[in-house]
Amino acid sequence: MKRPLNIAFFGSSLVSAYWNGAATYYRGIIKELHKKGHRVTFYEPDAYDRQKHRDLPDPEWADVVVYEAAEKAVLDMVGRAVDADILIKASGVGVFDELLESEAIQRRGREQACIFWDVDAPATLQRLEENPDDPFRDLVPQYDAVLTYGGGQPVVDAYTALGALECVPIYNAFDPETHHRVQPESRFQGDLAFLGNRLPDREARVEDFFLKPAARLPDSNFVLGGNGWTDKDLPRNVRYVNHVYTRDHNAFNVSPKAVLNISRDSMARMGFSPATRVFEAAGAGACLITDHWEGIELFLEPDTEVLVARDGEDVVNILKNLSPERARSIGEAALRRMFSEHTYAHRTEHLESILDRLVETRKVASGMTLGSNTP
Template sequence: MSKGLRIAFFGSSLVSAYWNGAATYYRGIIRALYDRGHRVTFYEPDAYERQQHRDMPDPDWARSVVYSAQGTEELDRCLKEAADSDVVVKASGVGVFDALLEERVLELQRPATQVVFWDVDAPATLERVEKDRNDPFRALIPRYDHILTYGGGEPVVSAYKALGAKECVPIYNALDPSTHHPVAADPRFAGDLAFLGNRLPDREARVEAFFLKAAELLPQSRFLLGGSGWGDRALPENVKYLGHVYTQDHNALNCSARAVLNINRDSMARFGFSPATRVFEAAGAGACIITDAFKGVELFLEPGQEILVAHSGEEVAEHVRKLNETESRRIGQAAMKRVLSEHTYAHRASKVEEVLGFQKSGTRERVA
């Protein structure tokens, strides 16, 4: 049996999706790496009440270590332990000690240990360092063995290489069919259009334009809004606010509404090639997806056949108005077939192995 990699992963949270949009992505990638023989220890801070809103126990496919966000003593111990790993990953947006971690993980770099920066919000990171030439992370970019990104395509790759990155490879969102799949419809989530997303400054205007505008144009239709932070927002009467929707309810939501809406954040929409985790979750459940237009959508799902694309709230409303149950089911089934054949986390984990130089024999060639 081949020997897998020992991977130390510093990220926001593996066990809680609360104010943590990267949770599904982390879980999918890490579980797929485990299935391929690798062992991951995930280090996360006790911050933002995530541990109080956990939506899963410690998994059997990863070791979860929670460290205090009050002082660095526990984090220091985690870094010392991580020094014995084959690969050390610092993800963007940990939310606590980010600048410190970006520098400290590089101290663990040696011939037997690759150090990776895994950017789960590359457009935001790149815009930040381009605006501030004195941003400490800017000078660290060339020192990492690899930059992996949640998405962004060639625009993100070119931007990182221009900043001196040795290598930049997008590892796109995908589907974990063991967690996101068709289930029976749930009356709690019955409606014509559902949108799930936390209220964030660079998303709110697009939610207003694509979701709330469509709701205003279709007063007789039922709209569902899920996610944290929307409780004090004035909403049209035909919009039901669900609050935070736990991961275990995502399948039911995706299988109960006639259509599910994807809305990219401003930075993701500008760079393109960054389909959200929600797209693959919904496709895996056989949902009919409507998305705001973004460059590169056709690389993942075929517009008009596997996904519906809208350039405005008016176009979202028109899709909802025309969509019947038969067409919704047809599009959803086509999307599910496509993602199962091309866009699972098993596909992404294979790409990660390729980047890290891991060979099935268990040997590893260091990729400079």
């Protein structure tokens, strides 16, 4: 094993998945980095009531630093992190993002590799396209690399056009220690379940792919989980179970006959952006129905390991013809694919090689010998 790295990671939250879809992704990646001997300090703001809805105690595989959602605290945290081998600023921290992005570059150590990790690249790129004066445009070429949650070649090409020195997708994956088969629970049982927060750039697609099919199939039972749907007008056969904590995701996935993935608008347009839910469901052996997006076959084989719907009418037809036996067969095939290609251990093998190379490049460029630093 190469020399262990000390990594300072600024993200939304590691210990709370409340209004924080990136939590599972962060946990899977960071846990595997720890197994490889690297040390990660995760800096997260006390914001959006996430600390009140923690679903993970401070883990053994990361040092978690929760800081006040104030400018001085942000600056103090960046100051603490300047001695790390690698400083990672993730998108969507939610508190002083612009300040973090600029300070990470301005205050970096000479030997420190600095990475921007975009966990919502389609949305970020759309924002930059619509706003030529966005200050992040000037910062992109100053980061040693841009890593992305997904997006494939379209995202790589877009970031390269913005001057990124390097852009590499590190896709979502499956954590066998977290996502696995459990006993079904009656509160989540039904014909189709969907788990997702109510967001402006997904709500219309939820109506098309989930609520309209429910109205078309009044004798079927549908389950809706996630934040923000309390005041939404729902068909009578849709049971709303509110926020579903991470500890209950396995039961949510295995209890219904099928589960539904619905991409946000920007992710669907960009393609190659499988959501965390795809891997959570497949990793629990669930029968997954997903909206169509380019690149799905790179992760799961349509009709064999996943069912693909182009609109709500497709969802209706799939449910009408989906037997329990076929649902089980699809779930079993998806689970086999997860183990063979899509664990976080697979992703971190790729990531580790990138981090090692970036650190070595900074070492050579700075003309200094890296010591054992602590973020």
